[in-house]
Amino acid sequence: MSVELIGYGCFFLTMALTYAIMCLGLNVQWGQTGLFNVGIAGFVAIGAYVSALLTTPDTANRFGGFDMPILVGWLGGALAAAVIAFLIGALTIRLRSDYLAIATFGVAVTVQLCALNLERITGGPFGIGFIPRPFASLAGDPLLFSLFNLGVLIVVITLLYIALERLVRSPWGRVLRAIREDETAALALGKSAVKFRLQAFAIGGGIMGLAGAVQAHFIGFIAPENYLPMLTFQVWAMLIVGGSGNNRGAILGAVLVWGLWAASAGAVAGLFPPGQQARAASLQIVMIGVALCAILLLRPRGILGEEKVVSRHLGKLSSALRVDAKPATPKQ
């Protein structure tokens, strides 16, 4: 019993953490830079498919299967998604902000279409199976196997978190914030807004691709229906709930929203007769949609919210100022 419980806990957390990677990628694009991506599912799918193609063994009726190490697949998936993000960004970032949203929406639709129709490469509607899983030699012991998989995810998340936190606090991250808050002032300081935005968009896209690749290797099977617009929506809900602009918020939001999602899926399975379950599942989406809109209206900051000051230099300065400012508060 307790072994099963731990096993399920590991499975749940591993899934939640794959979403947390997507959330971290979105946080670079939206939280730090203010770029709206409606095609998350597309970038995740690119990462998943590229990694699957690189690492699966050679298959007779399908292009590829290059049988490469898993790590190569992950990096390849991230790189492919970053390149596509760069191209779409180069096309639209100069234009009005919602043109990017429309273009990324188009990417998601087109990637979905390619996954369905390019059967020689993607396996069509049946997808790609037998994707090698990390620690496959341990599969005989389910508990150890899921613990190790969770360990891999925790390592990936930790590395990514440290890297992103350093990035946010670096001069590069501070320029991104400056551009988001006041583009004219940033331009006056000689920072090219288009260039910085494009870099951030490509990095975010690459992280989403990595998330797709990691998730594909954790599940071992991918199909076009894993990458419907619903996925985009879930990731957005995660980031908004956790607090955009905050990397810890992104991870927290992913675990929370995935937990809510899994719990409500359980409730639907338990409460409704089998014939009505497909119908009731749409209520789940309604619930998440209403929650997203409500948070946008009532608490746009999310649970954790954004850290106002990320520069260590400014941190010292502002605390010094606060000490000075206190006695000066005028009495009413």
Add this chain to the structure above:
Amino acid sequence: MNPQALMDGLITGSMIGLGAIGVTLTYSILRFANFAHGEFISWGAYFALAVSSALGYLSGGLLTPIGPFSFGWSLPISAVVAVALTGGLALVVDALLFGRLRAQRGTVIIMVMASFGAALTLRSLLEFIFTSKPAYYSKALQIALPLGGGLRATPDQMLSLGLAVVLVVAVHLLLTRTAIGRSMRAVSENQQLSGVVGIDVRKVVRTVWVLGAGLACVAGVMAGLLVQIRPYMGFDLLLPLFAAAILGGIGSVPGAMLAGLIVGLAEAFAVQLVGAEWRAAVAFVILVLVLLVRPQGLFGRPE
């Protein structure tokens, strides 16, 4: 090349055009890309379905086909009711969501995100109420009549095309010749300034929603009559709608209609060349080409 593609393209194109007029109006006057606009198409079609089945239940005579068409009087009546209901739905969504965000002075992109949330909510509600099984207004079959030059069309298709032309002319006249049309164009130029000179901005916003949602509803009823009614029908049209609105130039009603026809025709001819499974990618290719070559669209002004 099959000349019938021309007819198919014109019909899909007129549906896309009617929807794109709503997108372009919301975009130019309320200043955000409304991802929930496709849902007005689906809700319009289902509103009409619900009302026409209710009418048919009350009086079977309303279901007997009128002249050469496949539907009885229940459909035109319910289409009018559905236009009103869809307009009402748009006002409710605005009151609950977009209006509040405007009052909070939310950024453009928050509005876009909220519309994305609203779209998923509305679509899943439809799926919950009507299930995802396709539905039809009428089971009657129609014979396509030859029009000459190898073209064939059913009476329903001819009627839909005619209706689309009438509606576009009417909307164009409304925007250029009436007081409310002039107010709408003024608000799209400069909202603060038009408020200062005494234009009722809130009335303009309401008009935009009702007009856009009403046209979307007509497009939905047309799509339901000529193809089928599904909860995803509006979502599938969303990318073509945006492609048409941007190709036509944001804010231009004739541009949106013309671009809708271009997108529809391009889809129909591309399907002949590369196969029907790639239909949805055509709008994306057009979108990318427009953004590359002429981001302001055919009739738009550069920013």
